[in-house]
Amino acid sequence: MIIGVADTTFARANMGAFAIDELKRHTSARIVRVTVPGVKDLPVAAKKLIEEEKCDIVMALGMPGGKDQDKVCAHEASQGIMMAQLMTNRHIIEVFVHEDEAKNDAELAWLLEQRTREHAVNVVLMLTRPQEMTKLSGTGQRQGFADAGPARK
Amino acid sequence: MIIGVADTTFARANMGAFAIDELKRHTSARIVRVTVPGVKDLPVAAKKLIEEEKCDIVMALGMPGGKDQDKVCAHEASQGIMMAQLMTNRHIIEVFVHEDEAKNDAELAWLLEQRTREHAVNVVLMLTRPQEMTKLSGTGQRQGFADAGPARK
Amino acid sequence: MIIGVADTTFARANMGAFAIDELKRHTSARIVRVTVPGVKDLPVAAKKLIEEEKCDIVMALGMPGGKDQDKVCAHEASQGIMMAQLMTNRHIIEVFVHEDEAKNDAELAWLLEQRTREHAVNVVLMLTRPQEMTKLSGTGQRQGFADAGPARK
Amino acid sequence: MIIGVADTTFARANMGAFAIDELKRHTSARIVRVTVPGVKDLPVAAKKLIEEEKCDIVMALGMPGGKDQDKVCAHEASQGIMMAQLMTNRHIIEVFVHEDEAKNDAELAWLLEQRTREHAVNVVLMLTRPQEMTKLSGTGQRQGFADAGPARK
Amino acid sequence: MIIGVADTTFARANMGAFAIDELKRHTSARIVRVTVPGVKDLPVAAKKLIEEEKCDIVMALGMPGGKDQDKVCAHEASQGIMMAQLMTNRHIIEVFVHEDEAKNDAELAWLLEQRTREHAVNVVLMLTRPQEMTKLSGTGQRQGFADAGPARK
Numbered sequence: 001m002i003i004g005v006a007d008t009t010f011a012r013a014n015m016g017a018f019a020i021d022e023l024k025r026h027t028s029a030r031i032v033r034v035t036v037p038g039v040k041d042l043p044v045a046a047k048k049l050i051e052e053e054k055c056d057i058v059m060a061l062g063m064p065g066g067k068d069q070d071k072v073c074a075h076e077a078s079q080g081i082m083m084a085q086l087m088t089n090r091h092i093i094e095v096f097v098h099e100d101e102a103k104n105d106a107e108l109a110w111l112l113e114q115r116t117r118e119h120a121v122n123v124v125l126m127l128t129r130p131q132e133m134t135k136l137s138g139t140g141q142r143q144g145f146a147d148a149g150p151a152r153k
Numbered sequence: 154m155i156i157g158v159a160d161t162t163f164a165r166a167n168m169g170a171f172a173i174d175e176l177k178r179h180t181s182a183r184i185v186r187v188t189v190p191g192v193k194d195l196p197v198a199a200k201k202l203i204e205e206e207k208c209d210i211v212m213a214l215g216m217p218g219g220k221d222q223d224k225v226c227a228h229e230a231s232q233g234i235m236m237a238q239l240m241t242n243r244h245i246i247e248v249f250v251h252e253d254e255a256k257n258d259a260e261l262a263w264l265l266e267q268r269t270r271e272h273a274v275n276v277v278l279m280l281t282r283p284q285e286m287t288k289l290s291g292t293g294q295r296q297g298f299a300d301a302g303p304a305r306k
Numbered sequence: 307m308i309i310g311v312a313d314t315t316f317a318r319a320n321m322g323a324f325a326i327d328e329l330k331r332h333t334s335a336r337i338v339r340v341t342v343p344g345v346k347d348l349p350v351a352a353k354k355l356i357e358e359e360k361c362d363i364v365m366a367l368g369m370p371g372g373k374d375q376d377k378v379c380a381h382e383a384s385q386g387i388m389m390a391q392l393m394t395n396r397h398i399i400e401v402f403v404h405e406d407e408a409k410n411d412a413e414l415a416w417l418l419e420q421r422t423r424e425h426a427v428n429v430v431l432m433l434t435r436p437q438e439m440t441k442l443s444g445t446g447q448r449q450g451f452a453d454a455g456p457a458r459k
Numbered sequence: 460m461i462i463g464v465a466d467t468t469f470a471r472a473n474m475g476a477f478a479i480d481e482l483k484r485h486t487s488a489r490i491v492r493v494t495v496p497g498v499k500d501l502p503v504a505a506k507k508l509i510e511e512e513k514c515d516i517v518m519a520l521g522m523p524g525g526k527d528q529d530k531v532c533a534h535e536a537s538q539g540i541m542m543a544q545l546m547t548n549r550h551i552i553e554v555f556v557h558e559d560e561a562k563n564d565a566e567l568a569w570l571l572e573q574r575t576r577e578h579a580v581n582v583v584l585m586l587t588r589p590q591e592m593t594k595l596s597g598t599g600q601r602q603g604f605a606d607a608g609p610a611r612k
Numbered sequence: 613m614i615i616g617v618a619d620t621t622f623a624r625a626n627m628g629a630f631a632i633d634e635l636k637r638h639t640s641a642r643i644v645r646v647t648v649p650g651v652k653d654l655p656v657a658a659k660k661l662i663e664e665e666k667c668d669i670v671m672a673l674g675m676p677g678g679k680d681q682d683k684v685c686a687h688e689a690s691q692g693i694m695m696a697q698l699m700t701n702r703h704i705i706e707v708f709v710h711e712d713e714a715k716n717d718a719e720l721a722w723l724l725e726q727r728t729r730e731h732a733v734n735v736v737l738m739l740t741r742p743q744e745m746t747k748l749s750g751t752g753q754r755q756g757f758a759d760a761g762p763a764r765k
Binding site for chain 4: 653659691721
């Protein structure tokens with residue numbers, strides 16, 4: 001079992017290092033890492049991890065900026081990640097933190113780490129115990145900020 | 154005949170359970186279920202249900218959030234579901250309830266269940282009695298809230 | 307020669323019936339019809355008509371709603387129809403009437419029928435006498451409401 | 460060498476005729492023409508010109524309307540033209556004049572002709588003398604209205 | 613090792629020349645250049661550089677205009693570049709400078725050159741020393757204007 005981790009030099013925290021640290025707490029799977037300039041370079045990087053490095057699943061980690069043009073770039077990156085999954089029949093878990101989700105640099109640093117770690121746990125569950133995911137169906141899980149919980153209490 | 158059901162841990166009600174309960178009232182087809190984190194993970198999950206689990210049709214169940222960024226995610230998920238259908242020549246019935254369609258949590262819970270159940274009936278018709286769908290052509294059917302009915306009474 | 311007709315239960319008039327009636331006035335080609343829930347189910351339905359039913363051309367008939375979310379759905383459906391054409395090298399003529407194009411239900415019913423019929427004529431021309439289409443190049447043709455005509459009178 | 464020309468009955472001037480007239484002034488390549496209803500029918504028409512008529516390059520000529528919905532259609536058409544190029548490894552030169560780019564019908568007619576003719580010259584250069592294109596790199600060329608010129612004079 | 617460079621006649625500075633000059637300072641790889649009219653012609657040009665000219669990586673250099681319609685064109689070009697990468701499993705580094713990012717022509721000329729040169733350095737690193745990219749992970753790198761730096765100082 002091989003897990004791919006792709007991150008960027010654009011992001012403002014070492015998301016790949018957080019992911020690898022968290023993955024190692026939950027699995028002994030081999031991890032392959034690659035770093036690209038920005039979020040739009042992640043889709044092909046993830047696809048290469050799957051097809052050339054034989055990864056079973058990939059984490060695509062990025063921090064889109066807060067400007068309008070950055071939102072468009074994030075959308076293009078997400079569309080690419082979607083297509084890469086469909087072309088390979090492998091999950092690529094997108095972990096994006098938009099810079100303007102955080103009130104300040106301290107919260108941004110916290111969120112970049114927290115969301116990455118929570119998604120890393122998902123990745124391990126999906127790969128090794130998918131039935132655990134189904135137990136969580138419809139429970140309003142969120143990654144980073146607090147969970148929303150179910151609508152009917 | 155095999156029906157796939159894919160839902161999410163992000164949604165605020167167990168949409169997969171509603172779908173399976175309703176499907177079983179109308180068909181004895183085998184059902185395969187998978188749960189993923191969010192709506193953007195549904196397209197490849199649905200494609201894998203078709204190609205790896207041999208499903209003839211899939212229900213993709215999700216609850217996009219109400220914020221602007223959530224709308225973009227829903228759009229990306231829908232584009233992925235579209236492409237997955239075209240790559241497999243199989244219908245994937247998208248059942249999305251946007252969190253802001255409902256006035257409050259109680260209505261949200263109701264809508265998540267109601268829309269899922271009505272689409273489950275469509276899935277069975279499409280799979281087993283497609284001519285019944287044609288009888289309903291142009292009658293303004295809606296899933297969840299009330300039907301619109303035909304324009305010319 | 308086989309013509310496919312795909313329509314929806316969501317629309318508020320029987321667009322498939324209008325199309326078939328008009329097609330039969332102009333051609334003796336065989337017609338295959340299928341009805342799906344909504345516009346987002348049309349692309350794979352059209353692709354299946356081409357690949358499984360051997361249709362030479364398909365009419366994809368739908369009535370997107372007037373709300374913002376409906377506009378997004380229509381866009382996704384159109385992108386799917388585009389891709390289905392490119393994957394099959396066959397024309398799929400999209401006949402969409404947006405619910406808010408009409409002032410009231412009576413005009414909506416009229417427009418759903420009129421636009422469908424005018425596009426059906428195009429379909430027959432494209433399939434049987436493409437040189438007739440070239441004679442109409444740049445003449446500002448519209449389907450449903452009045453033609454715009456050429457810019458240079 | 461074969462050049463494809465695809466235009467529409469929706470446009471308000473005979474763009475295909477302008478293209479063919481201009482192409483013939485610069486090349487003796489064979490030209491194949493097809494006319495479709497609107498811009499969303501152009502991508503598959505262009506792809507068929509490449510794959511079925513063996514065209515080396517195609518001009519896709521259209522005039523999107525000025526309303527919001529027309530802008531969406533133009534976007535979908537452009538995405539389709541993009542994908543058709545990637546699926547065939549052939550250039551499809553998109554020549555779109557948005558109806559609201561012109562102040563009045565007279566300017567619209569002029570612009571439809573002028574932009575088409577200038578792009579026809581590009582097509583011949585790309586096909587026969589690509590090194591001439593490189594000489595024009597970064598010179599702020601525009602088709603139709605005046606060139607912008609380089610930023611550094 | 614072969615590096616492709618694709619640029620446009622629309623841009624207002626010779627981006628291809630800047631790229632080639634910078635690449636040559638850092639690598640002896642062979643460089644193949646092509647120039648097309650505008651950003652929407654770049655994706656297939658880049659794909660042809662990869663598939664027909666055997667380039668290992670490509671720089672796609674363009675300057676989208678500042679109007680709303682230009683933003684749509686840039687988005688379509690970016691989507692095409694994304695898809696071209698996924699179809700070839702090769703990186704295509706998009707270097708776009710939006711005309712309205714700069715306050716005046718002098719800054720525009722500077723930015724077109726500066727961003728191109730900084731991305732050329734990335735291209736060489738990605739191709740020859742990818743582990744150097746990982747050392748820069750999460751450090752808030754930017755191309756052209758000043759780096760953002762890490763969120764946690």
